[in-house]
Amino acid sequence: MTLTLQPHRDVVGLSDGSLLVDGQWRAASSGRSWTHQHPASGESLASFPIAEQVDVDAAVGAARKAFDDGSWPHMRAGERIRLLHRYGQLLRDNADQLRGLQAMDNGVPLSFAGVYATSVGAAADVFDHHAGWVDKLGGQTLPGYQGGEHLAMTLREPIGVVAAILPWNAPFLLFAQKLAPALAAGCTVVVKPSEFATFSVLRMVELLGEAGVPDGVVNVVTGPGEPTGEALINHPQVDKVSFTGSREIGKHIVRASAGTLKRVSLELGGKSPTIVFPDAPDVGLAAMTTMGTVTMGVSGQACVAHTRALVHRDVYDQFIAAAQGMAAAVTYGDPFDAGVLASPLINEKQLNKVLGYIDKGRAEGARLVCGGERPDGELSAGNFVRPAIFAEVDNSMTIAREEIFGPVLSVIAFDDEDEAVRLANDTEYGLGAGLYTSDVKRVFRLSRALRAGTIGVNGFQIEPHVPFGGYKQSGIGREGGQSAFESYTELKTVMLPVTDELM
Structure with a gap:
């Protein structure tokens, strides 16, 4: 029996996509299109236009006009707040359809689409949070430093036209984390979804129109990095x-x-460590949580997946045994099946890349504890690979240095706290880290010592109101919270004399 997604097309409302330019859905000027092949079955399910330079020019021109001449940047705070809250509610009202479209896009199973960080509800919360910043787009008034009587004032103004370029692994959250602060600040946007997760984004954009966002404020160009991006x-x-x-x-x-x-905001991935001490509240739970970030849902295709487990030698074997149990619990198949817990790899190129890393790990001397093979039967046409755990990994090995973006965990032993910090920081990335211990003093010491943007203590989560981003080569800037909102603004200084005296 061969896995097929065709029966779900009509149920979720999947149809061929279009570009959105100045409020009008249209085809690409060249007539070229991209056919979407589902990563779980290899089937061709739908198509969308490939935007060329002329299409991008039209979309950017519409956004430019809406910013320079339109009402959006000057809309009263109360009206924009109500609109963004209205949109958040529309996301919630259409959550079932959106989850189905995402499953048709990237194969993320419905069973995982309710997990907060990848849910439609989280995207709605991001819009609600940033709606709260609209009436707080303020500056400062400062006394004169020298010269005549005057005030120095600062103003925050929207930055202008934003190009929002989305990945395929978490379209709900990443759409919200880019568009919510941009729209709240008064910017206009051209969205380019990933060619591997387009249809859920097109529906999210349609809902913006239903919420009342004016024509030209949000435009969409679809297609791959070349030529569209x-x-x-x-x-x-x-x-x-x-x-x-x-x-x-x-x-x-x-x-x-x-x-x-x-201006650029970049979130560029990671090689995040989990550090497990013998006094962790539950070593087995720490192992299952870590392995869960590498396997469940998107099969390790997540920027902040904790793909390096740094484990104290006293609990090393215990950790591996629990992680192996978690790996065995992963199930693949039809993403609409409630019993399926993880997605395929996004395409054949990524599948071959992950399999190549598994071969590299063995060749460099790491011990493959489990996994690393492709399933057969009805899953053989999909881009599936069983979760792999490597033990006896040295931090200099390729599997410990490079972002694999697949269900592969490297387990590295350490003897003391100083060695754990050294190993954790010995990477070109710095996106996230996990810390499992019952020692609150150690929590504070290591939270300061670790070079990473988000530290999870005895667990890991993402919230809509806190900054998320990385150190070093994990990117530039933050998404979420006040810092993200301000990154879509320019800061202007105004010098205002209060007497006729020269300044």
């Missing part, structure tokens, strides 16, 4: 690029932004 990041009328994806593409965006000194 390239045209967008190089466009001279784009003021800011917000991107989540690979480090290599992030570096390319920085180079492309140099010509016009575009």
Whole structure:
């Protein structure tokens, strides 16, 4: 029996996609299209246009006009607040359809789509949170420092036209983390969803129109990085690029932004460590939680997956046994099946990349405890690989250095706290870290010592109102909270004399 997703197409309302330019859904000028192949079955399910330079020009032009001449940047705070809250409610009202469309996009199972960080509810919360910042877009008034009587004032104003370039692994949350602060600040946006997760994003954009966002404020161009993404990041009328994806593409965006000194926000992945001490409240739970970030839901295709487990030698074997039990519990198949817990890898290229890393781990001397093979039967046409655990890993090995983006966990032993910190920080990345201990003094010591943007203590989660982003090559800037909101603004200083005296 062969796995098929065709019966779900009509149920979730999947149809061919279009570009959105100035409120009008349309085809690409060239007529070229991208056919979406589902990663679990290899089936062709639907298509969408490939936007060329002329299409991107039209979308950016519409956003530029809506910003320069439209009402959106000048809308009263109360009206924008109500609109963003209305949109959050529309997301919640349409959550079932959106989860189904995501399953048709990237294969993330419905069983996982309710987990908070990847849920529609989390995206709605992000919009609600940023709606609360709309009437707080303020500056400062400062006394004169020298010269005549005057005030120095600062104003925060929307940055302009934003290019929001989304990944495929978490379209709900990443759409919200980019568009919510941009729209709350008064910016206009051109969205480019990943070619591997387009249909759920198109529906989210449709709902913005239903919420009352004016034409031209949000536009959509679909297609791959070349030509669509390239045209967008190089466009001279784009003021800011917000991107989540690979480090290599992030570096390319920085180079492309140099010509016009575009502002950039980049979240570029990680090689996040979990550090487990013998006094962890529950070593088995720490192992299952860590292995869960590498297997459940998106099969380790998450920027903040804790793919390096640094485990004290006293509990090393206990940790591996519990992690192995978690790996054995992972199930694959039809993402609409309630018993399926994890997705396929997004495409054949990624599948081959992950299998190559598994081969590399064995070749470099790590011990493969379990997994690493492809399932057979009805799953053989999909991009599935069984979760792999490597023991006796040295932090210099390739599997401990490079972001694999798949269900592969490297377990590294340590003897004391200083060694754990050294190993954790010995990476080019710095996105997240997990810390399992009952010693509150150790929590404070290590939270300061670890070079990572988010530290989870005896667990790990993402909230809509706190900053998320990384140190080192994990990116530039933060998403979530006040810092994200302010990153979509420019700061202006106004010098105001209060007498006729010269300043």
